[in-house]
Amino acid sequence: MLAYRAGKPVLASQFLADVTRLGPLLGDGGHVLNVCADRYRFAVGLAAGLVGGKVSLLPSTRTPAVIAHLKGFAPDAVCLTDEDDSDVELPLVRFPDDARVARPGKASASMSVPQIDAGQRAAFVFTSGSTGAPVPHEKTFGRLRGCMRLERERLGLTPGISYAIVATVPPQHMYGFEASVLLPLSSGNALCAERPFYPADVCAVLAAAPRPRVLVTTPIHLRALLASGLAIPDTDLIVSATAPLSAQLAREIERRGATRLLEIYGSTETGSIAVRRTTESEEWRLFPGVTLEPRAEETWAHGGHVEQATRLCDVIEVLGGDRFLLHGRVADLVNIAGKRSSLGYLNHQLNSIPGVVDGAFFHGDADTGEATVTRVGACVVAPGLDAAAIAAELRRRIDPVFLPRPLLLVPSLPRTSTGKLPEEALRSLAAAEQKSSPAR
Amino acid sequence: MTDNVSPLRLPAGSAGIAALSRELAGLIVTALNLEVPAADIGPDQPLYGEGLGLDSIDILEIALVVSKQYGVQLRADSEDNERIFASLRHLAEYVNAHRTK
Numbered sequence: 001m002l003a004y005r006a007g008k009p010v011l012a013s014q015f016l017a018d019v020t021r022l023g024p025l026l027g028d029g030g031h032v033l034n035v036c037a038d039r040y041r042f043a044v045g046l047a048a049g050l051v052g053g054k055v056s057l058l059p060s061t062r063t064p065a066v067i068a069h070l071k072g073f074a075p076d077a078v079c080l081t082d083e084d085d086s087d088v089e090l091p092l093v094r095f096p097d098d099a100r101v102a103r104p105g106k107a108s109a110s111m112s113v114p115q116i117d118a119g120q121r122a123a124f125v126f127t128s129g130s131t132g133a134p135v136p137h138e139k140t141f142g143r144l145r146g147c148m149r150l151e152r153e154r155l156g157l158t159p160g161i162s163y164a165i166v167a168t169v170p171p172q173h174m175y176g177f178e179a180s181v182l183l184p185l186s187s188g189n190a191l192c193a194e195r196p197f198y199p200a201d202v203c204a205v206l207a208a209a210p211r212p213r214v215l216v217t218t219p220i221h222l223r224a225l226l227a228s229g230l231a232i233p234d235t236d237l238i239v240s241a242t243a244p245l246s247a248q249l250a251r252e253i254e255r256r257g258a259t260r261l262l263e264i265y266g267s268t269e270t271g272s273i274a275v276r277r278t279t280e281s282e283e284w285r286l287f288p289g290v291t292l293e294p295r296a297e298e299t300w301a302h303g304g305h306v307e308q309a310t311r312l313c314d315v316i317e318v319l320g321g322d323r324f325l326l327h328g329r330v331a332d333l334v335n336i337a338g339k340r341s342s343l344g345y346l347n348h349q350l351n352s353i354p355g356v357v358d359g360a361f362f363h364g365d366a367d368t369g370e371a372t373v374t375r376v377g378a379c380v381v382a383p384g385l386d387a388a389a390i391a392a393e394l395r396r397r398i399d400p401v402f403l404p405r406p407l408l409l410v411p412s413l414p415r416t417s418t419g420k421l422p423e424e425a426l427r428s429l430a431a432a433e434q435k436s437s438p439a440r
Numbered sequence: 441m442t443d444n445v446s447p448l449r450l451p452a453g454s455a456g457i458a459a460l461s462r463e464l465a466g467l468i469v470t471a472l473n474l475e476v477p478a479a480d481i482g483p484d485q486p487l488y489g490e491g492l493g494l495d496s497i498d499i500l501e502i503a504l505v506v507s508k509q510y511g512v513q514l515r516a517d518s519e520d521n522e523r524i525f526a527s528l529r530h531l532a533e534y535v536n537a538h539r540t541k
Contacts (some may be wrong), residue, residue: 197496197516198500198513198515199503200513200514201516220497220500227508228504228507228513230513240494336497337497346468373501401497405473405474405475431487
């Protein structure tokens with residue numbers, strides 16, 4: 001069994017037939033932006049790309065500005081979509097209608113499984129970089145597959161048993177790409193095509209998936225699931241990533257879901273690199289082969305499946321052997337709902353809006369540890385623009401999760417004589433502005 | 441859609457819907473820590489995207505509030521789903537039709 005769609009099994013032969021049929025529709029170009037919302041279709045698109053020697057593009061967001069950059073990066077890119085109306089400004093390839101999918105005939109029984117070279121470039125994932133252009137990171141097929149072999153082991157998935165993997169995260173995000181698409185495809189487990197959103201949907205899709213079953217999700221979805229008061233169907237394993245969970249929330253989830261909860265640590269550049277069972281230890285255990293190296297104030301990851309030495313965006317205490325502790329994010333970094341950016345990048349985008357004289361983003365109030373979402377705010381000097389106009393311009397440039405709340409128009413920013421902007425001064429200004437605003 | 445007639449249910453289009461809209465606006469502003477005063481959210485202003493500027497994280501938060509306050513469990517596969525968050529009025533009508541408390 002390779003996948004489940006609405007609870008119905010999809011055989012590997014059907015998958016291969018779908019991949020073969022989609023291949024020619026992707027054209028002669030070398031790159032595919034795969035935005036399929038249905039996880040099964042996404043997987044078919046990914047595999048058809050691999051077979052055809054095409055590279056999948058996985059940007060972290062699809063704002064018009066990012067699509068424009070992608071066009072420059074890969075002028076031959078097409079966009080594979082399963083939606084009727086797409087606002088992505090690339091040549092569109094619609095995922096063919098399921099109703100017209102050829103049922104696998106006798107011929108498919110002898111259909112051979114395509115072999116992909118380990119060195120083949122499978123995907124480019126993108127991080128937002130510090131100025132305008134998204135930064136590409138190459139993912140080769142062999143390293144992705146190697147990482148998934150380790151992930152299967154570290155998640156304790158028994159070889160030879162097919163787990164049904166349900167996920168609330170999109171297949172295009174690095175965590176979802178690995179845990180909800182590559183992991184099932186490369187380790188004999190089955191992906192579930194749906195992406196349940198509301199707690200009631202999560203429970204329904206889980207209940208429809210055969211056991212053993214796994215839920216791949218985030219602290220935000222888990223918190224909503226707990227707070228909904230719904231009965232969580234028994235689940236053999238729950239996997240969480242994008243932000244650390246508190247031990248208390250982890251215990252509550254294990255109890256209510258009659259399950260084990262494992263957290264994955266990783267990044268877009270490195271993929272998954274560590275796992276912990278939060279109810280047993282706050283220490284993370286690295287995947288074999290990966291090394292963490294403190295360099296001055298920074299921590300770098302390299303080795304194993306990590307393609308290139310990568311600076312991690314968290315404050316990390318390296319313990320003995322393969323263990324480490326997380327102590328929060330690096331000051332400039334912003335991580336909202338698994339989307340990463342930096343104050344530097346956001347400030348650059350804000351200040352490139354015509355009419356903005358000066359502007360700066362700041363972190364919202366510190367995380368309360370209850371998996372609530374903390375937003376960023378911004379103070380902006382822009383005589384002649386109103387907040388709505390600035391928000392509309394930002395919406396074209398940055399992912400909506402980073403849109404500032406609040407967006408405060410101020411006469412000037414509290415810069416020092418050298419032009420620096422102390423975060424404390426900025427936050428005091430923001431607090432004073434909010435207090436005096438008529439909204440409060 | 442089951443027609444679960446509830447004693448809590450108001451006739452559609454009544455003044456009660458307007459009051460429920462205002463109540464929901466207050467709950468949304470509090471739950472999401474919005475800068476906008478609840479009274480400024482128009483009954484027909486879009487909640488998503490360009491309108492009030494909410495995103496899917498907010499929608500999940502609203503779903504929680506709505507389930508706690510009115511006993512309504514939102515479902516994405518409901519055919520009304522796109523309409524529900526089209527505006528405060530639509531949300532109020534949906535809650536009114538499905539509330540269990």
